[in-house]
Amino acid sequence: MFIKSTEIIDTFAEAFGMWGTRVIITAETPxxxxxxxxxxxxxxxxxxxCKCEAGIERELLPEETPDGRAGVSVxxxxxxxxxxxxxxxxxxxxxxxxxxxxACYNGLPEATETVNVGGKLRYFGDGYQASKMLGNQRxxxxxxxxxxxxxxESFGVQPAVGGGNxxxxxxxxxxxxxxxxxxxxxxxxxxVILPFPDGVxxxxxxxxxxxxxxxxxxxxxxCPSLRGCAPKTDLPENxxxxxxIVIDGLNEAxxxxxxxxxxxxxxxxxxxxxxxxxxxxxxxQYHLQLHKIxxxxx
Amino acid sequence: xxxxxxxxxxxxxxxxxxxxxxLADKTVEEVAALTVFHGNRxxxxxxxxxxxxxxxxxxxELEGDLSRVKLIGLGMSEGTLKITxxxxxxxxxxxxxxxxxxxxxxxxxxxxxxxxGRITIKGNAGHMVGSAxxxxxxxxxxxxxxxxxxxxxxxxxxxxxxxxxxxGNTGDFTGVNMKAGTIIVLGQLGQRSxxxxxxxxxxxxxxxxxxxTFTYNTTYKPTFLKNILFYLRKLGxxxxxxxxxxxxxxxxxxxxxxxxxxxLLFVDD
Numbered sequence: 001m002f003i004k005s006t007e008i009i010d011t012f013a014e015a016f017g018m019w020g021t022r023v024i025i026t027a028e029t030p031x032x033x034x035x036x037x038x039x040x041x042x043x044x045x046x047x048x049x050c051k052c053e054a055g056i057e058r059e060l061l062p063e064e065t066p067d068g069r070a071g072v073s074v075x076x077x078x079x080x081x082x083x084x085x086x087x088x089x090x091x092x093x094x095x096x097x098x099x100x101x102x103a104c105y106n107g108l109p110e111a112t113e114t115v116n117v118g119g120k121l122r123y124f125g126d127g128y129q130a131s132k133m134l135g136n137q138r139x140x141x142x143x144x145x146x147x148x149x150x151x152x153e154s155f156g157v158q159p160a161v162g163g164g165n166x167x168x169x170x171x172x173x174x175x176x177x178x179x180x181x182x183x184x185x186x187x188x189x190x191x192v193i194l195p196f197p198d199g200v201x202x203x204x205x206x207x208x209x210x211x212x213x214x215x216x217x218x219x220x221x222x223c224p225s226l227r228g229c230a231p232k233t234d235l236p237e238n239x240x241x242x243x244x245i246v247i248d249g250l251n252e253a254x255x256x257x258x259x260x261x262x263x264x265x266x267x268x269x270x271x272x273x274x275x276x277x278x279x280x281x282x283x284x285q286y287h288l289q290l291h292k293i294x295x296x297x298x
Numbered sequence: 299x300x301x302x303x304x305x306x307x308x309x310x311x312x313x314x315x316x317x318x319x320x321l322a323d324k325t326v327e328e329v330a331a332l333t334v335f336h337g338n339r340x341x342x343x344x345x346x347x348x349x350x351x352x353x354x355x356x357x358x359e360l361e362g363d364l365s366r367v368k369l370i371g372l373g374m375s376e377g378t379l380k381i382t383x384x385x386x387x388x389x390x391x392x393x394x395x396x397x398x399x400x401x402x403x404x405x406x407x408x409x410x411x412x413x414x415g416r417i418t419i420k421g422n423a424g425h426m427v428g429s430a431x432x433x434x435x436x437x438x439x440x441x442x443x444x445x446x447x448x449x450x451x452x453x454x455x456x457x458x459x460x461x462x463x464x465x466g467n468t469g470d471f472t473g474v475n476m477k478a479g480t481i482i483v484l485g486q487l488g489q490r491s492x493x494x495x496x497x498x499x500x501x502x503x504x505x506x507x508x509x510x511t512f513t514y515n516t517t518y519k520p521t522f523l524k525n526i527l528f529y530l531r532k533l534g535x536x537x538x539x540x541x542x543x544x545x546x547x548x549x550x551x552x553x554x555x556x557x558x559x560x561x562l563l564f565v566d567d
Binding site: 067103130132 | 459479480522524525529542
């Protein structure tokens with residue numbers, strides 16, 4: 001399959017079943033809501049090294065938030081509900097509660113499973129914390145030096161999809177960077193995040209390493225500088241740069257749609273191929289077939 | 299099912315049976331034959347009410363001047379009770395779920411010792427809204443009471459949990475002996491509000507004279523208030539933007555108790 005002059009390889013992205021949650025952060029101004037969201041989603045690129053993957057889903061208008069203030073929606077993914085709870089307690093406690101004027105709400109109120117976050121962070125209040133019930137929702141008010149930090153006791157969690165991906169193989173750095181930057185811009189749709197720096201990763205990995213302690217190591221088959229010395233290369237001759245975009249989502253359909261939009265945007269003159277990373281289909285439960293995803297696209 | 303008052307009781311009429319849970323699956327004849335107390339005399343519900351239709355989708359309608367009819371919705375656990383007119387004392391007492399909406403006024407003891415559900419009074423309410431009975435320490439333990447008009451004395455006496463919102467003024471001793479929960483008063487608080495309160499929140503959008511056992515803390519914008527006021531606005535209570543976005547004085551008390559309660563008073567610029 002070709003889109004413009006770019007060949008879309010007939011392969012699949014192998015994605016994994018994960019658990020996901022949505023956190024709504026509000027503040028007096030968009031600046032502080034964004035500051036908290038950026039801090040909370042820092043060092044959350046890969047679940048292997050960071051224990052979770054997280055990113056900003058989108059900014060929220062005041063009329064979209066529970067307290068009528070500007071907000072930011074954050075998605076966070078981990079391998080288990082318990083893992084999400086631990087990460088939320090750490091990250092909200094250190095990055096959101098600390099940020100001036102913020103409040104933090106459960107963004108999945110319909111979820112049937114929940115984890116306890118505000119109910120644990122409340123102890124920071126040293127006995128001065130107070131709870132408020134609003135319908136079935138329990139909020140905790142934790143006194144802080146600037147006023148109060150308000151947080152939901154429980155946050156909804158749900159099964160999710162992590163590790164949707166595609167690789168952009170370009171003739172040179174500029175073309176490849178331009179392609180992925182434009183792709184990232186159109187891939188930011190509801191229910192997905194791109195956890196790597198501005199959505200893009202250059203250090204794609206393979207499973208295992210010659211060093212026993214490492215579970216993953218550089219994807220030498222896609223490193224242009226190893227074309228002549230690695231055991232095998234998957235790079236066409238005219239490719240000198242490969243960049244990857246990884247997508248996590250609250251459901252498979254959202255991940256697939258984000259990939260479709262991204263591949264469509266990245267395809268261009270100078271992008272030789274677009275392919276995807278997989279492990280032979282033996283590890284991940286989701287196989288996102290590139291050709292199937294692109295059906296209907298030009 | 300709809301029940302319309304056809305004979306005004308001369309003395310208070312106690313109708314413990316009047317809730318959608320109790321009347322479900324009953325025929326018109328069976329409902330009319332239920333026992334009620336007219337003063338201290340047993341009479342039939344049909345002696346006072348015309349009964350029409352069947353209880354469908356847990357919905358029940360009452361109509362007429364029911365200001366002498368007590369204990370409507372006692373112990374209600376689900377469904378909807380819509381009342382066109384005014385009601386007597388103990389409306390929704392010990393209620394655990396469902397919703398009661400009254401188009402007129404309500405007597406004393408609205409939602410006393412309720413633990414769930416919602417009561418909405420479009421007019422005024424009497425004394426002891428959401429309170430404990432005399433001798434008991436716990437008032438409302440959950441659920442919501444929304445009063446569009448005014449309420450009289452001892453609203454939320456012994457309140458343990460839940461939300462009471464009043465569109466107008468309240469009488470004296472609002473939130474007396476309150477354990478926790480939230481009382482929102484969009485009008486004027488009466489005297490000695492929060493006396494003996496342990497925890498919980500009393501808010502007024504007007505200035506109030508507080509007891510000397512309350513201490514001023516600060517003036518700020520409590521975020522949780524925005525959530526509560528937006529919530530009440532969604533339920534239909536008129537809330538001004540200024541009250542959502544404005545500053546509030548925070549007073550803590552009552553220091554004769556745990557001193558962990560708070561009174562929030564809107565600061566009008």
